Amino acid sequence: MYWEREIETLPRPKLEALQLARLQQTIRLASRSTYYGTLYRRLNLTADSVTALTDIDKLPFTTKQDLRDSFPYGMLSIGKSEVIRLHSSSGTTGNPTAVFHNQHDIESWANLMARSLYSVGVRSSDVFQNICGYGLFTGGLGFQYGAERLGCLTIPAGAGNSQRQIKLIRDYGTNVVHAIPSYVHRLAEVMEQEGFDPRQSTELRTFIIGAEPHSEEQRLRIEAVFGVKAFNSFGLSEMNGPGVAFECTKQNGLHVWEDAFFVEIIDPSTLEPVADGEIGELVMTTLDRQAMPLLRFRTGDLTRILPGSCPCGRTHIRLDRITGRSDDMFIVKGCNIFPMQIEGVLMRIPDLGSNYLITLETIDGVDELIVEAEIARNVDGTDSQRLAWLTALLTRQIRDETLVTPIVKLLPPDTLPQSEGKAVRVRELRRP
Ligand code: ADP
Ligand code: ZN
Numbered sequence: 001m002y003w004e005r006e007i008e009t010l011p012r013p014k015l016e017a018l019q020l021a022r023l024q025q026t027i028r029l030a031s032r033s034t035y036y037g038t039l040y041r042r043l044n045l046t047a048d049s050v051t052a053l054t055d056i057d058k059l060p061f062t063t064k065q066d067l068r069d070s071f072p073y074g075m076l077s078i079g080k081s082e083v084i085r086l087h088s089s090s091g092t093t094g095n096p097t098a099v100f101h102n103q104h105d106i107e108s109w110a111n112l113m114a115r116s117l118y119s120v121g122v123r124s125s126d127v128f129q130n131i132c133g134y135g136l137f138t139g140g141l142g143f144q145y146g147a148e149r150l151g152c153l154t155i156p157a158g159a160g161n162s163q164r165q166i167k168l169i170r171d172y173g174t175n176v177v178h179a180i181p182s183y184v185h186r187l188a189e190v191m192e193q194e195g196f197d198p199r200q201s202t203e204l205r206t207f208i209i210g211a212e213p214h215s216e217e218q219r220l221r222i223e224a225v226f227g228v229k230a231f232n233s234f235g236l237s238e239m240n241g242p243g244v245a246f247e248c249t250k251q252n253g254l255h256v257w258e259d260a261f262f263v264e265i266i267d268p269s270t271l272e273p274v275a276d277g278e279i280g281e282l283v284m285t286t287l288d289r290q291a292m293p294l295l296r297f298r299t300g301d302l303t304r305i306l307p308g309s310c311p312c313g314r315t316h317i318r319l320d321r322i323t324g325r326s327d328d329m330f331i332v333k334g335c336n337i338f339p340m341q342i343e344g345v346l347m348r349i350p351d352l353g354s355n356y357l358i359t360l361e362t363i364d365g366v367d368e369l370i371v372e373a374e375i376a377r378n379v380d381g382t383d384s385q386r387l388a389w390l391t392a393l394l395t396r397q398i399r400d401e402t403l404v405t406p407i408v409k410l411l412p413p414d415t416l417p418q419s420e421g422k423a424v425r426v427r428e429l430r431r432p
Pocket of ligand 1: 088089090091092093096138209210211212213214232233234235236237238241299301322324325
């Protein structure tokens with residue numbers, strides 16, 4: 001049931017004592033970097049300034065901008081000759097950030113990945129197909145090392161080329177897949193076009209989906225189409241990549257591996273901690289990284305800590321599904337909207353496909369919310385009555401969810417752009 005029983009089920013007081021010791025060690029290490037060294041000297045901060053976990057609030061936050069400003073080596077805490085790996089973020093919100101690892105970091109990350117995969121039932125007898133970009137993107141090598149550590153037959157399939165992916169799935173009897181959720185739908189469509197049902201003609205059992213926001217409804221769709229269990233995987237390259245927080249088989253939130261990461265949730269406007277269980281910005285500190293430790297890193301991601309304990313027996317806290325990044329939210333007609341709210345509505349309507357695009361545009365001087373969605377393959381695109389009914393239904397449900405009446409446009413399947421990497425869901429065409 002556990003990959004590392006002792007650490008995964010460590011009683012809270014012991015887990016917190018371990019975190020404190022590791023936090024102090026992390027401050028010591030980080031102080032060797034140009035960035036933290038200069039900052040902490042100026043503020044007179046040392047490992048001794050933190051004698052309890054709550055003292056972490058004495059340390060300043062680290063932002064993506066700080067990483068960019070100290071590019072490329074300003075945050076390195078070890079000699080360059082000890083660095084063995086470079087990864088970088090995908091650059092979704094600006095210039096990608098560089099992250100370095102030494103041998104210890106790669107070992108520790110592989111272990112966290114193995115632990116995560118094991119927690120959703122992946123075992124050495126499984127065939128694991130990793131459908132995502134290799135190279136600088138962390139999802140490739142991150143999952144590769146973890147699955148290999150478990151002893152899985154690991155297929156580094158890479159991103160895209162659905163026909164080839166399907167052939168691999170069939171040829172080798174793949175039963176576990178990791179992919180980003182928007183791509184999983186593409187895979188389903190190509191399987192449908194090729195005329196076979198993944199529930200009948202494959203051995204697929206487990207999907208691991210992550211790297212981009214997705215709704216519970218989207219998960220349910222993926223589970224139904226493939227006849228699998230789909231588990232949410234959260235991570236960011238600044239905190240290694242995947243393997244930061246992972247759902248267990250109970251599917252009730254994502255356990256953060258707290259021996260490796262310290263979690264805070266803050267109000268992004270006041271920078272103060274939110275009340276227990278409230279949604280706010282996730283702030284993370286590495287506790288077991290040597291080449292490039294990061295302290296109080298503002299992820300920009302919005303979530304909350306779930307109350308209570310998990311029946312799986314792991315003592316590490318659970319995060320709620322990530323609603324999105326704080327800058328994903330847009331305001332139309334005075335209403336604050338997250339793309340995930342609209343996605344949730346779309347995914348609940350079986351007559352609609354899984355690809356969609358939200359456009360914000362000024363039309364005749366008025367800011368409009370335009371939602372384009374593809375109809376499902378089995379819906380007759382010439383049945384104007386049905387399309388009118390669907391348009392009205394979608395308009396009403398989006399209005400109920402967001403309080404804004406959208407302009408809904410239904411499109412035939414395969415008309416919206418498909419991104420190879422993370423899906424782009426919102427286009428901003430409003431005049432300032
Ligand atoms: P970038 O920030 O440029 O996209 P990364 O590739 O490091 O670079 O991606 C990390 C980000 O991806 C996270 O900060 C988060 O916004 C998003 N993300 C990763 N996993 C999930 C997930 N399971 N649910 C929602 N968002 C996720
Ligand atoms: Zn659990």
